[in-house]
Amino acid sequence: MSGPAVVACTWGVAISDIEELLTLGRTVAGTLGGELRWLVLGALPDGATDTAGRFGVGGVDHIEDAKLGASGSDAYVAALAHYCAESPPQLLLFNQTFQVRDAAPRLAARLGVGIVMNGMAIEQDGGTLRVTASAFGGDTRTVYDLAGATPQLVSVSANAVVPEPAASATSPEVRKVAVDLGGVEERVRVVTPPKREGPRLEDAQTIVAGGRGLVDAANFKLVEELAAALGGVAGASRPIVDDGWADPSQQVGLTGKITRPGLYIAAGISGASQHMVGCSAAKTIVAINTDPDAAIFKHARYGLVGDCLEILPELTRAAKAR
Amino acid sequence: MRIVICAKEVPDPDAVNNYALEGRLVIGDDGKTLTQTSIPRLMNAYDEQAIEAALRFRDASTECTITVVCAGAESGDVLKHAAAMGADEIVSIPIDATTVDYHVMGDLLAAYVKSSGGADLVLCGRQASDDDQGVVPAMLAERLDMPLVSIARDVALTDGGGVRVTRVTPDGDEIVECACPAIVTISNELGTPRYPTMAKRMQARKKQPTVVEVASLGLADTALQPRVTLTKQFVPTVQSSCQMIEGASAAELADALVAKLREENVL
Numbered sequence: 306m307s308g309p310a311v312v313a314c315t316w317g318v319a320i321s322d323i324e325e326l327l328t329l330g331r332t333v334a335g336t337l338g339g340e341l342r343w344l345v346l347g348a349l350p351d352g353a354t355d356t357a358g359r360f361g362v363g364g365v366d367h368i369e370d371a372k373l374g375a376s377g378s379d380a381y382v383a384a385l386a387h388y389c390a391e392s393p394p395q396l397l398l399f400n401q402t403f404q405v406r407d408a409a410p411r412l413a414a415r416l417g418v419g420i421v422m423n424g425m426a427i428e429q430d431g432g433t434l435r436v437t438a439s440a441f442g443g444d445t446r447t448v449y450d451l452a453g454a455t456p457q458l459v460s461v462s463a464n465a466v467v468p469e470p471a472a473s474a475t476s477p478e479v480r481k482v483a484v485d486l487g488g489v490e491e492r493v494r495v496v497t498p499p500k501r502e503g504p505r506l507e508d509a510q511t512i513v514a515g516g517r518g519l520v521d522a523a524n525f526k527l528v529e530e531l532a533a534a535l536g537g538v539a540g541a542s543r544p545i546v547d548d549g550w551a552d553p554s555q556q557v558g559l560t561g562k563i564t565r566p567g568l569y570i571a572a573g574i575s576g577a578s579q580h581m582v583g584c585s586a587a588k589t590i591v592a593i594n595t596d597p598d599a600a601i602f603k604h605a606r607y608g609l610v611g612d613c614l615e616i617l618p619e620l621t622r623a624a625k626a627r
Numbered sequence: 628m629r630i631v632i633c634a635k636e637v638p639d640p641d642a643v644n645n646y647a648l649e650g651r652l653v654i655g656d657d658g659k660t661l662t663q664t665s666i667p668r669l670m671n672a673y674d675e676q677a678i679e680a681a682l683r684f685r686d687a688s689t690e691c692t693i694t695v696v697c698a699g700a701e702s703g704d705v706l707k708h709a710a711a712m713g714a715d716e717i718v719s720i721p722i723d724a725t726t727v728d729y730h731v732m733g734d735l736l737a738a739y740v741k742s743s744g745g746a747d748l749v750l751c752g753r754q755a756s757d758d759d760q761g762v763v764p765a766m767l768a769e770r771l772d773m774p775l776v777s778i779a780r781d782v783a784l785t786d787g788g789g790v791r792v793t794r795v796t797p798d799g800d801e802i803v804e805c806a807c808p809a810i811v812t813i814s815n816e817l818g819t820p821r822y823p824t825m826a827k828r829m830q831a832r833k834k835q836p837t838v839v840e841v842a843s844l845g846l847a848d849t850a851l852q853p854r855v856t857l858t859k860q861f862v863p864t865v866q867s868s869c870q871m872i873e874g875a876s877a878a879e880l881a882d883a884l885v886a887k888l889r890e891e892n893v894l
Contacts, residue, residue, distance in 0.1 A: 376801060378775065403796055407777050410765030414733060419854035422760045440758050440860065441640065444647040445654070445661075447758060448859035453852070492774035492805050496791065499799035507797070535894070543815075553780075553795050553816050559759065560815065562797060568893050577644050589893050591884065592869070600648045603867040607887060609880050610871065619881030624894070 308392040309363065310339025312456070314385065314399050316346040316373070319507075320356060321565075322400045324468035326461060327360035329427065330398050331471060336429045337395060342366055343477075346384060347373045354477060361471025365479045372486045377493035378408040380486050385412045387484045394456045396427075396434065401460040409460050419451040420458040425465040438462075442559050443578030463563035464586035504538050506555070506562040511537025511570075514557055514584070515545065518573015518594060518613050522550040527617040528572060534624040540564070540584075542574050557583035570620075572613035576601030593617070628690070628747040628807070630681045632714070633736050633763065634674040634697045636705045640756040642666040652862050659860045660725075670705045672820075673752025675712070677813040679820035680750055680782050682713050689784060692716065694743075696839075698735050699724045703836070711823035711831035718743075719836040720844075728853035733766025738844035740771060748790065749810045753778050758857075764812045774805040780816035 313330040315323050327343060334341035340363035345353065349367055357365050368388065372380040381404070389397070389412075397412075399405045401422065413420035425446065426437040433450050436459055440447040451457040506512060513535065515528035525545070532539040541551035543558050557564055558580040569587035573594065574580060581604055584590065592605035593613045602608045609616055638661050646652040646663065655662030681693045695709035698720035706717035720735055727735070740746050749771070754761030768775035780800070781793040789806045795816045823831070841851070872887065874880035888894040 376803065403778065406761060407765055407775055410729070410762040411769050411775065413762070414730070414766040414769035417730070417854075420729070420762060421855060422762060435858070438758075438760075441643050441647070441661075442756065442759065444643055444652060444862070445860050446863050447659075447857055448861075450856045450858050451854065452856065453854040457854075493776055493803050494805065495801060495803050497800075497802040499796050499801040501798045505798075547815060547819075554797070554799050560753075568888070575648060578647060579644070589888070589891075591888075602869045602871075603865045605869045607884060608869045608871045609874075609884060611877060611880055615877035616880055619877045620885065622878075623881045623885040 308394045309342040310334040310337040310394060311396045311398060312342045312344050312366070312394040314344040314346065314397055316381070317404065318400045318402060320350060321468065322463060323350065323356065324360060325464070325466040326398055326400050327357070327362060328468050329461060329466045331361045333396060333427050333429070339395070340364070342394070344368070344388060346381060349479070354479060357477040358474045359470045361473070361475050362477045363475060364477045366482050367479050368482045368484050370484060370486050372489055372491070375491045376495050376498070377491045378404060378411055379491045379493075380489050381408040382411045382415065383486055383489045384484045386415050388482060389416060389456055391482070397456040397458050399458070399460045401462055405460050409458055413458050416454070416456070418454050418457055420460070421449050421451065422460045424459040424461040427459060439582065441578070443582040462582075464565060502554075506538050506540055506557060506564050509538040509564065509566050511535045511568045512540045512557070512564055512566045512584070512587070513537055513570045513572065514540035514542065514574060515551070515572045515613070516542035516574030516580075517544050519545065519550065520614065522548070524614055525550050527614065531570070531617050531621045531624065534621045535568070537566070537568070542580050559583065571601055571605070572617055574601055575599055576604055629744070630684070630691050630693050630748045630750060631740055631746040632674065632677045632681055632693065632695045632709075632750045633767070634678070634695050634705055634709060635671045635752075635755045636668050636697065636699055636702060637671045637755055637757040639667045639669055640672070647862065654860050654862065659857050661860075668704070670708050671752050671755045671757075673754060673756065673813060673815065675820040676815060676817045677750040677752050678709055678712050678714065680779070680813050680817055682821065684784070685713070694718060696720065696736065696739055698722050698732060706836045707831045707834065708823070710834040711828040712821060713823075713827075717834060717836040718839055720839050720841060722841055725857075726853065727851070728855040729760060729762040729766055731851055731853055732763050733770055734846055734850045735841065735844060736763070737767050737770035738846055739839055740767075742844060745808065747807045749773065749808070751810065751812045753812045753814045761812070764810055768810045771808070771810070774809045775812075776803060776805060776809060777812040778814040779811050780814055782811055782813075
């Protein structure tokens with residue numbers, strides 16, 4: 306039995322991430338001349354069949370098991386290996402989350418198949434899948450050819466694709482896939498789960514982020530004050546997180562959070578690619594920098610040349626005044 | 628306990644980033660590698676932090692041997708740096724790294740670990756700062772059948788001979804435990820690695836790596852066939868459409884911006 310062309314596999318991500326993945330999956334399945342299926346591990350998201358239909362999914366495969374949901378990747382890898390053995394697709398797509406960063410390469414190793422992380426785009430060239438990925442913290446793009454056995458695996462970066470519903474909707478059905486995970490004993494045990502504090506940067510509509518231009522750790526409060534005045538969340542560039550001025554959970558960028566707010570105000574941030582990866586999907590970027598040639602202005606909609614230490618408090622004042 | 632750390636040589640990411648910020652980053656004639664000779668090559672910083680994590684065990688009087696292994700064409704400088712930091716043994720697996728993919732690298736490193744008596748703990752950087760792929764540790768975990776714990780900011784031994792790891796997850800710190808042998812990947816939140824003293828660097832110059840030939844690792848020809856091949860690399864371009872806000876003072880700039888954002892319904 307030949308499997309589907311493309312399977313988009315998701316768990317634990319927002320519906321907008323799923324829509325991105327299904328959009329990419331549908332495009333690639335079209336070039337491969339086959340079907341797109343959506344594989345859901347764990348709980349089915351609200352409105353799953355509706356989303357699947359709008360995005361042109363041929364069918365939804367659903368694997369539910371109490372062992373899925375663990376922090377470790379053992380059960381996910383076992384479930385995916387089982388699924389691929391039963392109906393191997395040509396291409397298996399993932400939203401790149403920190404769990405997928407463990408599970409997808411392990412699956413690739415177990416199946417002996419090719420994998421590319423940080424995927425941005427996928428095309429087909431005479432039977433070879435060609436994947437464009439981000440490298441050097443976003444400074445470059447690498448293009449990889451995938452050869453050998455299928456399924457080939459691609460983990461797709463957040464915001465790499467603009468979600469677009471299918472031209473004609475489908476009426477997909479949900480198929481339960483039974484997987485026996487009885488023999489899987491998660492080897493990594495959680496002692497203390499993470500404590501999520503306050504609103505998440507990933508969900509924030511407004512983010513004010515600070516970088517080295519703040520000069521001193523104590524000035525990070527200027528960023529927090531403006532964020533509060535705008536009803537938003539404070540973020541930080543990696544250098545000031547490394548220096549301990551802000552918490553790692555506040556880091557925006559390749560090794561931090563990938564955000565997509567309506568408004569992103571970057572104060573004293575140079576605009577290094579590793580940072581821009583985390584904020585380039587913002588609808589409106591405002592850059593504040595003393596250097597008029599700073600790279601951040603290339604990405605910004607509005608630019609303010611000046612000292613963020615002076616401008617941030619004035620912005621807080623102006624934002625509060627109506 | 629035996630700790631094995633896998634290290635990689637990469638182009639200095641700060642130099643690459645500075646070139647990129649100035650718009651002067653170029654790809655070499657082969658269309659896929661960075662060849663600007665002014666970009667130094669050094670040890671992947673996450674791998675340096677993996678060595679630092681191991682050295683902290685020794686600082687805490689844990690009896691351990693620390694081996695740093697590097698598979699590549701010219702791993703000499705990287706390994707000397709590892710020795711200067713405090714590695715007991717440095718191991719070179721000579722191979723043209725451009726001809727291998729993550730599978731081949733995982734197979735090579737796993738075969739080395741097995742052939743050298745195994746390891747209680749394998750430490751890797753969370754990813755390499757050149758390709759950012761971060762796939763090799765997971766490959767190793769499968770090949771060596773060890774549990775994988777990623778993005779660690781702290782690694783400690785438990786009384787039962789396992790490890791307790793603090794992970795930097797997007798939701799905050801998560802503390803996990805697993806039995807050894809295990810593979811742990813280290814994130815930058817571990818902190819700045821120690822910089823070796825001049826005396827240690829002088830000593831390390833004399834230290835010779837153990838050379839392990841690929842042929843001696845007993846891998847099948849098929850294991851050395853890459854499934855993923857880099858065919859091209861390019862520098863993405865940004866279409867700038869920035870409107871500069873004018874103002875004679877910080878207050879004027881702020882008022883002008885807020886007015887603009889309100890006008891456009893962004894605020």
